[in-house]
Amino acid sequence: MHQSIFFKKMRTYFIRTGLAAAFLVSFTGTAAAQDEGHRWTANVGAGFTPLVGALDKRLDNGWNISFGGGYYFTKHFSLGAQVMYNGLGVSKGVLQELAVPDGNAHVWAITVEPRLDFGPRHKFTPYIVGGVGYYRRVVEFTQPSVAAVTVFDPFFGFFPALIPADVVIGKVIRDGVGGNGGFGFQVPVGHTGVKIFTEARFHYSNGGGIPTRMIPFTIGVRY
Numbered sequence: 001m002h003q004s005i006f007f008k009k010m011r012t013y014f015i016r017t018g019l020a021a022a023f024l025v026s027f028t029g030t031a032a033a034q035d036e037g038h039r040w041t042a043n044v045g046a047g048f049t050p051l052v053g054a055l056d057k058r059l060d061n062g063w064n065i066s067f068g069g070g071y072y073f074t075k076h077f078s079l080g081a082q083v084m085y086n087g088l089g090v091s092k093g094v095l096q097e098l099a100v101p102d103g104n105a106h107v108w109a110i111t112v113e114p115r116l117d118f119g120p121r122h123k124f125t126p127y128i129v130g131g132v133g134y135y136r137r138v139v140e141f142t143q144p145s146v147a148a149v150t151v152f153d154p155f156f157g158f159f160p161a162l163i164p165a166d167v168v169i170g171k172v173i174r175d176g177v178g179g180n181g182g183f184g185f186q187v188p189v190g191h192t193g194v195k196i197f198t199e200a201r202f203h204y205s206n207g208g209g210i211p212t213r214m215i216p217f218t219i220g221v222r223y
Contacts, residue, residue: 079113090104142167192223
């Protein structure tokens with residue numbers, strides 16, 4: 001059951017990411033037409049998040065969504081801030097060990113990040129990027145329940161009803177300072193100023209007895 005809930009949540013966030021990306025492309029196309037030499041940059045992306053290390057035995061791989069912005073000090077160097085959310089699952093072994101029906105997990109990261117763009121190579125630009133900031137890992141254990149809500153029907157009007165819901169029966173939170181580093185490349189979309197990028201980074205945060213280690217793969221748009 002927890003796998004079904006996980007995939008439903010993943011589908012919802014990817015739809016939201018797609019809408020955000022479409023809006024950003026529309027906005028940046030107008031902005032680029034107004035200012036070819038803009039120094040400010042913004043990005044939004046989503047992708048797959050595999051876990052590594054001891055945490056891989058406790059939690060399940062998941063997905064990520066991120067957004068941020070920055071400023072180009074030179075043609076090749078920019079400094080910005082990034083917010084990333086990683087939706088994860090809890091392994092069946094942990095659920096059985098703790099005798100709980102279900103669970104979920106997520107990791108927030110808010111980081112300051114320098115990025116170094118290299119010269120264009122055959123219409124794409126490689127870059128290296130790193131970051132340091134605040135990481136927050138949350139694991140929730142849940143059990144199925146029902147919630148009372150008021151619904152509306154054109155024939156019957158308003159009436160109370162019960163819908164499936166999850167009740168949190170336990171929560172573990174780990175906070176800490178962490179960092180990341182990786183590489184990627186970006187490809188321009190015509191002459192709009194918009195670029196499609198893809199990147200992979202290694203993230204580490206030593207919050208709690210088991211550090212957070214993950215390697216999110218992200219694809220998105222940047223201008």
